[in-house]
Amino acid sequence: MQNVALISFADELTQRSGYHGPGASAFVGIVTFAQLGPILFLSPFGGVIADAINRRTLLAVSAALQAAFSLVLAAVAASAAPPWWSIVAVVAAIGIVGSANGPASQAMLPSLVGKLDLPGAVALNSAQMNASRVIGPLLAVTGWLQGPSHAFVFNAITYLFVIAAVLGVRLPAQVAAPSGEGPMERLRGGFDEARRNAVVGRALVIVSVYSLFSLVFIYQMKGFARTDLHLPADRFYVLFGCFGLGAAAGAIAVGTGLALLPRHIVVRWGLATFALALGAYSLMDRPGPAYLLVAVTGFSYFVVITSLSTSVQESVSDAVRGRVMGLWMMAWAGLVPVGSMVAGLVIDRTGHRPVLLAGAAVAAVLAGYSSRLHQ
Numbered sequence: 546m547q548n549v550a551l552i553s554f555a556d557e558l559t560q561r562s563g564y565h566g567p568g569a570s571a572f573v574g575i576v577t578f579a580q581l582g583p584i585l586f587l588s589p590f591g592g593v594i595a596d597a598i599n600r601r602t603l604l605a606v607s608a609a610l611q612a613a614f615s616l617v618l619a620a621v622a623a624s625a626a627p628p629w630w631s632i633v634a635v636v637a638a639i640g641i642v643g644s645a646n647g648p649a650s651q652a653m654l655p656s657l658v659g660k661l662d663l664p665g666a667v668a669l670n671s672a673q674m675n676a677s678r679v680i681g682p683l684l685a686v687t688g689w690l691q692g693p694s695h696a697f698v699f700n701a702i703t704y705l706f707v708i709a710a711v712l713g714v715r716l717p718a719q720v721a722a723p724s725g726e727g728p729m730e731r732l733r734g735g736f737d738e739a740r741r742n743a744v745v746g747r748a749l750v751i752v753s754v755y756s757l758f759s760l761v762f763i764y765q766m767k768g769f770a771r772t773d774l775h776l777p778a779d780r781f782y783v784l785f786g787c788f789g790l791g792a793a794a795g796a797i798a799v800g801t802g803l804a805l806l807p808r809h810i811v812v813r814w815g816l817a818t819f820a821l822a823l824g825a826y827s828l829m830d831r832p833g834p835a836y837l838l839v840a841v842t843g844f845s846y847f848v849v850i851t852s853l854s855t856s857v858q859e860s861v862s863d864a865v866r867g868r869v870m871g872l873w874m875m876a877w878a879g880l881v882p883v884g885s886m887v888a889g890l891v892i893d894r895t896g897h898r899p900v901l902l903a904g905a906a907v908a909a910v911l912a913g914y915s916s917r918l919h920q
Contacts, residue, residue, distance in 0.1 A: 546677075547615065547700040549785050551576065551636065553778065554622060554693040556767045558629065566629035567889075570768050570897075574889025577764040578882035579637040585879030587644035592735055592871020595649035596864070604653070604711045607646035612704035614639045619697035647878065651870035655858060656716045664855045668800025671851040676793045735868030744860045745869060747917055748853045749876045751812070755849070755911055756880040759904040761888040762823060762842070763788070764881065769897045774832045787836045791843030798844070799851040808852050809915060815848035816912035820905045827901030850877065 555576040559569040566572055595603060618635045621627050658666040739746045762769070770776040770784055795815075803811050822845060826838040854873065861869045888900045 546680075546696050548580075549782065550693045550696040551580070552764060552767050553781060555632065556771070557778070558627070558632070561626065564626075564629070568893040570765060570889040570892040571886075572629060572889070573764060573768060574882070574886035575633060576636055577885040579633045580640045581643075581878050581882040582886075583637065583640040583644045584647060584874050585883065586875075587641065588648055588871040588875040588879055589735060589868065590871070591645040591874070592648040592652070592868035594645055595652050595867030595871070600649045600653045600867070601711050601714070601716065603649045604646060605708050607642050607649070608704045608707040608711070610642045611639055611646070612701040614642065615697050615701035615704070619694045619701070622692075622697060623694040644874070647874040648867050648871035651854075651858075651873065652863075652867040653716070655863065655866070657714070660859070663858055664804060665800045667855045667858060668796050668804075668851055671796030671847055671854070672793045672800075674796075676789070734865055735872050738861060738865050738869050739872055742860055745857050748857050749872060751911055751915060752850070752853055752873070753876040753880055754907060755816075756877050757884040758907040759819070759823070759911075760846070760881050761884050761904050762826070762901050764885040765888060765892060765897060765900075766839075768892065769827075769901070770832075773830060773897055774835050775830075776832050780832065784832070784836060784839060787840045788843040791840030792847040794840075795844035795847035796851045799848055799855070803848065803852075808856055809917075811852045812849055812915045813912050815845045815852065816908050816915055819845035819849065820909040820912065823908065824902060824905035827898050827905065 552573060555573045556569055558564060559566065559572050567575060614635060618632075618639070621631050621635055654666055654670060655663055739749055766785060766788070767781050770781045771778075774784075776784065799811065819842060822838050822841040826835060826842055829835040829838065857869065857873055858866075892900055
């Protein structure tokens, strides 16, 4: 809910009289980078922390801080003419906390279910995350949550449920990293594992390139809906909800019907389907077919991400899991805002279609490279 409200608010702020700042697409890209950019630089360090201290405590503290910053964001957004840099600063603070939260959350997942049920757990985790992409946009446009400020306050309240869930769960003893390692040695341990483990290394290459070039469409969706699909502002939430519904279905498919297929085959066909769907979506000039195409794009997107994440989780030991998942978060969530920010500058000059078509072409190339996952 907060993510989609934030994208919409950033785009709409640039249309207000008296606004002095970057162009619409560029500003959305900057806000995206402020939110997720810290993951690019700090997730490896977050992974070190996740391997060194109690992950439950880390997650609870992170949730409390994110709740506090969400309230600050609500106060800034409530202003009639908030300075654009103030939005960026508060969102960056939320992103910095998220860089510690992400690796710990990913690393704790195998402890909840055990190795046998890990593929299903990763799929379920991805599905519930994307189900929130359906429910969140719908909540964001309900009468009692009209306006981004109200959505940000409501989001802050929901962190209380996160804290209660994390503190209430019982986990087996956490495998400690070697005590003789210094901070930099621990940091290098994640990179060493990625070099040593071919599955981890190749998965990180795929998700890095994919995130940087092909996932631009997610955070530039509001601008594309406004300029190319000519959608009213409230219909953007429906479009984003279709994307989230498709993504949730893709995650569930990986844990059910697609679980019988070799994972590199699933990744290859997921990337190929994504390339076709995104290419067709980028050529749309009316909303009807776009709803279906963005759902197919979301479906194939999370078929790829869930399959790669499962491969990485199954390939590492718990002693280095936090650091490896820090690299995963850096490659996946950390590089998306870099692509969005650079693409925003290009889009303001060329329009959305060339950039989205380029992302589809990159996904098609990655479909060929993904065959190396099983080598």
